[in-house]
Amino acid sequence: xxxxxxxxxxxxxxxxxxxxxxxxxxxxxxxxxxxxxxxxxxxxxxxxxxxxxxxxxxxxxxxxxxxxxxxxxxxxxxxxxxxxxxxxxxxxxxxxxxxxxxxxxxxxxxxxxxxxxxxxxxxxxxxxxxxxxxxxxxxxxxxxxxxxxxxxxxxxxxxxxxxxxxxxxxxxxxxxxxxxxxxxxxxxxxxxxxxxxxxxxxxx
Numbered sequence: 001x002x003x004x005x006x007x008x009x010x011x012x013x014x015x016x017x018x019x020x021x022x023x024x025x026x027x028x029x030x031x032x033x034x035x036x037x038x039x040x041x042x043x044x045x046x047x048x049x050x051x052x053x054x055x056x057x058x059x060x061x062x063x064x065x066x067x068x069x070x071x072x073x074x075x076x077x078x079x080x081x082x083x084x085x086x087x088x089x090x091x092x093x094x095x096x097x098x099x100x101x102x103x104x105x106x107x108x109x110x111x112x113x114x115x116x117x118x119x120x121x122x123x124x125x126x127x128x129x130x131x132x133x134x135x136x137x138x139x140x141x142x143x144x145x146x147x148x149x150x151x152x153x154x155x156x157x158x159x160x161x162x163x164x165x166x167x168x169x170x171x172x173x174x175x176x177x178x179x180x181x182x183x184x185x186x187x188x189x190x191x192x193x194x195x196x197x198x199x200x201x202x203x204x
Contacts, residue, residue, distance in 0.1 A: 009038070009039075010036050010037070010038055011036070011037050011039075012034055012035075012036060012037075013034065013035055013037050014032055014033070014034060014035075015033040015034055015035040016033075017030065017032070017033060062078040062079070063078070064076070064077065064078070065077075065078050067083070067085055067095075071087050071091070072085045072086070072087055072093060072094075072095075073085065073086055073087070074086055074095070074104075076095075081108060081109075081110070082106065082107060082108035083095045083096055083106065083107050083108075084104070084105070084106040084107075085104065085105055085106075086103060086104035086105070086119075087103065087104075093105040093118075095107055096109070097126060097127050098116055098124070098125070098126055099124075099125045099128075100116075100118055100121055100122075100123060100124045100125070101121070101122040101123045102118050102119060102120045102121035102122060102123075102124075102137065103118070103119045103120035103121075103137075104118050104119045104120075105117075105118040105121075106118060112145055112146060113143065113144070113145050114126070114143070114144045114145075115141070115142065115143045115144075116131070116140075116141075116142045117140060117141040117142065118139070118140060119137075119139045120137040120138075120139065121134065121137060121138055121139070121140055122134055122136075122137055124140075124142070129164070130164045130187075131144075131163070131164055132151070132161065132162060132163045132164065133161070133162045134155075134159055134160070134161050134162075135159050135160040135161075136155065136156060136157050136158075136159040137156055138153045138154060138155050138156070138159065138161070139153060139154040140152065140153040140154075141153070146204075147203065147204050148201070148202065148203055148204070149163070149165075149200075149201070149202040149204075150199075150200070150201055150202075151163065151199070151200040151201075151202075152197070152198075152199050152200075153197070153198055153200075154196065154197045154198075155193055155194070155195050155196060155198065156195065157195050158192060158193065158194055158195060159193050160189070160190070160191050160192065160193070161189075161190045161193055162187045162188065162189050162190070163187065163188045163190070163200065163202070164186055164187055164188075165183065165186055165187065165188055165202070165204075166186075166204070167204055168183065168204075169183070169188065169202045169203060169204055170203050170204060171201075171202070171203040172188065172200070172201070172202050172203075173199075173200070173201040173202075174190065174198065174199075174200055175198055175199055176199070188202070
């Protein structure tokens with residue numbers, strides 16, 4: 001566990017046991033729950049940026065590395081596997097060759113796979129090449145491989161979304177239904193996407 005700012009002291013406390021956990025005590029075992037607590041001083045308002053990493057402890061774990069530069073705050077995995085940054089207001093974000101106009105941006109890359117996720121995203125680029133562009137902010141999760149592209153996103157209002165393609169797609173699915181969108185200048189255009197959650201699957 002790690003955190004940015006002056007509130008960086010974590011404490012461990014016993015937590016109350018929920019009443020609905022009590023039942024046939026001959027057949028179940030109750031364990032004392034604990035909670036991590038990060039306190040702040042008295043203030044009219046405050047904010048926390050907290051990063052947590054969970055994995056099986058085969059060896060001593062390395063702490064997350066805080067990022068605080070250029071108006072960006074976040075964390076990165078010391079092993080270089082993933083990074084997450086945000087800013088108080090929407091603006092330019094850049095990390096590990098991925099850039100965006102939005103409020104927060106995460107990135108993970110492994111063998112043959114790239115994952116990006118973010119909030120209030122207007123555009124997303126990889127090494128200055130456009131990945132997608134939206135006419136209104138969307139919260140998204142994007143996963144790309146050599147042969148597939150999976151995009152999950154939430155549109156806050158009706159929007160137009162353009163997705164860059166490396167070549168002509170064999171199949172495009174929108175919310176599970178096959179569509180035949182226009183492809184122009186290496187972009188798939190999805191026009192008039194309604195407010196709500198949507199899923200795009202592209203196969204090459």
